[in-house]
Amino acid sequence: MSFADLGLSDELLKAVTEAGYTDPTPIQRQAIPSVLMMRDLIGIAQTGTGKTASFVLPMIDVLAEGRSRARMPRSLILEPTRELAAQVAENFEKYGTHHKLSMALLIGGVQMGDQVKALEKGVDVLIATPGRLMDLFERGKILLTGCNLLVIDEADRMLDMGFIPDIENICTKLPANRQTLLFSATMPPPIKKLADKFLSNPKTIEVARPASTNTNITQWLVPVPNSAFAKREALRRLIDDQGVTTAIIFCNRKTTVRELNKSLKKHGYRSAEIHGDMDQSSRIAELDRFKAGDVNILVASDVAARGLDIKGVSHVFNFDAPWHPDDYVHRIGRTGRAGATGTAFTLVSSADAEAIDNIEKLQGQKIDRMGALPVEEEPAEEKKGRGRKGSKPKADAPKSDKKAADKPREARKDEPREERRPEAREPRRETEAREPRRDDRPRRDRDRRRDSFDDGPDDGWNGPVPDFLNFTIPA
Ligand code: AMP
Numbered sequence: 001m002s003f004a005d006l007g008l009s010d011e012l013l014k015a016v017t018e019a020g021y022t023d024p025t026p027i028q029r030q031a032i033p034s035v036l037m038m039r040d041l042i043g044i045a046q047t048g049t050g051k052t053a054s055f056v057l058p059m060i061d062v063l064a065e066g067r068s069r070a071r072m073p074r075s076l077i078l079e080p081t082r083e084l085a086a087q088v089a090e091n092f093e094k095y096g097t098h099h100k101l102s103m104a105l106l107i108g109g110v111q112m113g114d115q116v117k118a119l120e121k122g123v124d125v126l127i128a129t130p131g132r133l134m135d136l137f138e139r140g141k142i143l144l145t146g147c148n149l150l151v152i153d154e155a156d157r158m159l160d161m162g163f164i165p166d167i168e169n170i171c172t173k174l175p176a177n178r179q180t181l182l183f184s185a186t187m188p189p190p191i192k193k194l195a196d197k198f199l200s201n202p203k204t205i206e207v208a209r210p211a212s213t214n215t216n217i218t219q220w221l222v223p224v225p226n227s228a229f230a231k232r233e234a235l236r237r238l239i240d241d242q243g244v245t246t247a248i249i250f251c252n253r254k255t256t257v258r259e260l261n262k263s264l265k266k267h268g269y270r271s272a273e274i275h276g277d278m279d280q281s282s283r284i285a286e287l288d289r290f291k292a293g294d295v296n297i298l299v300a301s302d303v304a305a306r307g308l309d310i311k312g313v314s315h316v317f318n319f320d321a322p323w324h325p326d327d328y329v330h331r332i333g334r335t336g337r338a339g340a341t342g343t344a345f346t347l348v349s350s351a352d353a354e355a356i357d358n359i360e361k362l363q364g365q366k367i368d369r370m371g372a373l374p375v376e377e378e379p380a381e382e383k384k385g386r387g388r389k390g391s392k393p394k395a396d397a398p399k400s401d402k403k404a405a406d407k408p409r410e411a412r413k414d415e416p417r418e419e420r421r422p423e424a425r426e427p428r429r430e431t432e433a434r435e436p437r438r439d440d441r442p443r444r445d446r447d448r449r450r451d452s453f454d455d456g457p458d459d460g461w462n463g464p465v466p467d468f469l470n471f472t473i474p475a
Pocket of ligand 1: 020021022023024025028046047048049050051052053
């Protein structure tokens, strides 16, 4: 089946060809005709499946007729994060190049004035994060009564981020006879309930997870001691020895993102960072530096990097094992995209046993373990210094001893790889995966605040709320 068989206009077919696509992906094949027929839709699909185009393309044709009115957007797309909202906006620009549709982006972290001006002119498509949309709605800057098409994207992430009450509220402000499209990687009960309440006779489409079935990604677990110092050293060894061209390194906490980036830069690496505490323009600037190749390492938190479509990433490193198994799939899916091969390394200490167990259950396969890397423990005096009352934790500075592996990257780059650490060039598989010990399990901290995500204060945890503790994995 080709794009021409899906009922799209000639202008859109032209834009699709210009985007370089030859065939529609499975979700596009199934979703596009239904959206064009104005049906409600539930799409169980992740990023990487082509799901954005599955709603953006037909929306453009649906909206081609008709006119926008001031403050009354004709369609609304809800996204959990600013980055995803910006990415969907880019998709509209790309596919809508032969149409004259107007669009506005309502996201936190950018000046509200321009966003309000755009709304006042009238827009065909409004792409928003729920928080900013509700804010403007409550100020009377926006009317949703003319909004006949609603897309709720990444619904399960919205749930993780505590946005469901906002979404319910928003749904009640739209006309009851609108068309609603809901996309989610998983369908936990609260999302099912949301769909039952706000969608009418939807068509349900489910497509395979891209990353979990992606055989282009080689995955490794790397046993490390349970200390940030040792983990940073292990990470540097991997970066040096594994032929990394571009890498995204994921951390669970915003503070870890900052500290790790600082440490990598001190050791001579070209790295940048992206996390929820940064304003929008800084995040975009950092991403652009990475995309342009000014830096080749991006240290990221889950929320900030969710769904980002960055091509040509050779390696993904999980500096911390994610607590939520779905996040593992999303993280490693940043590499091995569009037919390319990629490698994902996850540093695992004894505290990560349960998280890894859940990831392996979700993937339905064990992940190979490398032999332990010969990393050193933190020198006693540094440990003592860090423990002192009032002293701030600092990123580890390059050590002054003469060992090659501890020299800054710049000083090492001329040395032949083999002389550095031959045994690490090819990961060693252990013959038997180590069984996690029961008493290694992390403390279940159910009291962490739900709102510590994207724009929230930095109270440490930046990944999903450890809701996976309530998450049941199909046997
Ligand atoms: P998404 O799942 O929407 O995040 O899309 C993932 C990537 O697939 C993006 O880089 C899209 O540009 C790309 N893409 C979407 N549709 C197609 C297609 N039919 N053929 C090839 N690439 C596509």
